[in-house]
Amino acid sequence: MPALLDAVTGGPARLGLPPVRAAALLLVDGLGHRLLHEHAADAPFLAAMADHGPLLVGFPSSTSISVTSLGTGLPPGTHGTLGIRFRVDGTLLDSLTWTSDAGDASELLPPETVQPHPTVFERAVARDVGATVVSARAFRGSGLTRSALRGAHYRGVGAFGDLAAELLDALGRPGPQLVYAYHADLDQLGHLHGPGSAAWRWQLRAIDRLVEQLVAELPAGTLLAVTGDHGMVTVDRRHDADTDPDLRAGVALVGGDPRARLVYAADGAADDVLATWRGVLGEDAWVLSGAEVVERGWFGPLDDRVRPRIPDVVAALRGSAAVVRTEGERLLSRLPGQHGSLTGDEHVVPLLAAART
Numbered sequence: 001m002p003a004l005l006d007a008v009t010g011g012p013a014r015l016g017l018p019p020v021r022a023a024a025l026l027l028v029d030g031l032g033h034r035l036l037h038e039h040a041a042d043a044p045f046l047a048a049m050a051d052h053g054p055l056l057v058g059f060p061s062s063t064s065i066s067v068t069s070l071g072t073g074l075p076p077g078t079h080g081t082l083g084i085r086f087r088v089d090g091t092l093l094d095s096l097t098w099t100s101d102a103g104d105a106s107e108l109l110p111p112e113t114v115q116p117h118p119t120v121f122e123r124a125v126a127r128d129v130g131a132t133v134v135s136a137r138a139f140r141g142s143g144l145t146r147s148a149l150r151g152a153h154y155r156g157v158g159a160f161g162d163l164a165a166e167l168l169d170a171l172g173r174p175g176p177q178l179v180y181a182y183h184a185d186l187d188q189l190g191h192l193h194g195p196g197s198a199a200w201r202w203q204l205r206a207i208d209r210l211v212e213q214l215v216a217e218l219p220a221g222t223l224l225a226v227t228g229d230h231g232m233v234t235v236d237r238r239h240d241a242d243t244d245p246d247l248r249a250g251v252a253l254v255g256g257d258p259r260a261r262l263v264y265a266a267d268g269a270a271d272d273v274l275a276t277w278r279g280v281l282g283e284d285a286w287v288l289s290g291a292e293v294v295e296r297g298w299f300g301p302l303d304d305r306v307r308p309r310i311p312d313v314v315a316a317l318r319g320s321a322a323v324v325r326t327e328g329e330r331l332l333s334r335l336p337g338q339h340g341s342l343t344g345d346e347h348v349v350p351l352l353a354a355a356r357t
Helices: 002-009 033-038 044-048 063-072 120-126 143-148 160-171 185-193 198-216 270-284 290-296 304-309 330-334
Strands: 022-028 085-088 091-094 130-136 153-157 177-183 222-227 237-240 251-257 260-265 285-289 313-317 321-324 351-356
Touching: 002 022, 002 120, 002 177, 002 222, 022 063, 022 160, 022 198, 033 044, 044 198, 063 120, 063 143, 063 177, 085 260, 085 304, 120 130, 120 177, 130 160, 153 160, 160 177, 160 198, 185 198, 198 222, 198 351, 237 270, 260 270, 270 285, 270 313, 270 321, 285 290, 290 313, 313 321
Parallel strands: 022 177, 022 222, 130 153, 130 177, 237 321
Antiparallel strands: 085 091, 085 251, 222 351, 251 260, 260 313, 285 313
8 A cells, every 4th residue: 555655646666556646456355366376267357467466464364464554554563453353451352343352342442542553544645645445334433444544535335336436436536546445255255165165266256357347447547456465275174272171271362363373371371381282283383482473573573562462372374274262253163264374375465456547
């Protein structure tokens, strides 16, 4: 998004994007680089677009982390959204729904406080650039929207039709414009049926046709970029953090998601938890202490205010394994499609672009 903002304000050229009057980014949730090229026959238009990537998403490779990185131009260690569920001031926050075990957390943990950095949209408006977000009506005013996308004019949509209409309308307004649009259904079908399943492929075909039509109707002097927030893998090996007594021993809170677990240990138990999780997961995961993760830069440069959110243990799953929570995350634990880890299938996304002069 900062590169697109530069493209419409005459800033330095980045990622090979040309200068334009207006630019839009379509985020297709779950569009991984490898998945797209493995299924290029289902998405011939997307596969033929100029790829200015591939890009690496932040860790964990999941939606709320990537959306916040896109919306701020910052890595997780700076913007502070470290996982789907991560601990903030003693509370395990679900960053997708902005809830805790006690319910809505927007008053206890205001999104503007949890993520205080200016968004790209706030920076765009300060530079007299029109800023628009096109996304589901249900997400208007949500905690994640307030955290990652605040400052833009929000256009709520319900399907492909109004998403396309609103995106093109925003690009067609006079003057410099920056537009962000979000589509969730490829990720949803990947979770439910598995990436590469028949349902997932039908959805990819529909997205391919949508992008082809959008490019055909781009106003003069505008650009459309397409990317993903993560890829996805199919899991068939499950460790259960809720029922395995070894994985529960010494653990106060389990955050993250099935492919990227953030583990907060009880007082004095961090070393034992680290050793136990390494022993139980074995070759199914990279298991590191919080200090090792910071040293290796998994979260990127770390703000001092974010440091207390770092978990004691991080488990990034490998192969087709997952660490589920069958009691705390009943539906998610059953889904075949998962993401969040550092594998190329999850961590690498395309950056496709087309411009109309």
